[in-house]
Amino acid sequence: MTSKIERRNKIKTRIRGRISGTAERPRMTVFRSNKQIYVQLVDDLAGRTLVAASSRGLDTKATKTEIAALVGAAVAAKALEAGITEVVFDRNGYLFHGRVKSLADAARGAGLKF
Numbered sequence: 684m685t686s687k688i689e690r691r692n693k694i695k696t697r698i699r700g701r702i703s704g705t706a707e708r709p710r711m712t713v714f715r716s717n718k719q720i721y722v723q724l725v726d727d728l729a730g731r732t733l734v735a736a737s738s739r740g741l742d743t744k745a746t747k748t749e750i751a752a753l754v755g756a757a758v759a760a761k762a763l764e765a766g767i768t769e770v771v772f773d774r775n776g777y778l779f780h781g782r783v784k785s786l787a788d789a790a791r792g793a794g795l796k797f
Contacts (some may be wrong), residue, residue, distance in 0.1 A: 699773070706769075710727060710770070720754055723735045724762055738750045769795070
């Protein structure tokens with residue numbers, strides 16, 4: 684029987700085998716901890732992070748899902764400012780539900796295409 688983390692790592696490896704980010708269309712990867720949520724736009728060819736945002740700097744009293752939406756909108760604004768309009772979404776082995784879905788929907792709503 685595999686643990687939750689082993690299961691996620693297996694899914695993550697499978698996803699990363701299929702998708703890769705470029706400078707024109709970077710990979711938007713999400714990391715979700717118990718308290719925070721982080722998102723990065725990564726150029727895999729150059730091996731560097733182009734844009735990043737997280738919930739660490741936010742001082743709002745809101746649910747985790749609402750905070751994830753704020754982070755999604757923030758990363759979309761930073762990406763558009765940097766001239767990035769299209770991304771490849773990497774859910775990083777997490778289910779596309781709850782906080783991850785909220786972040787993605789907010790980024791789409793703020794103008795990112797994926």
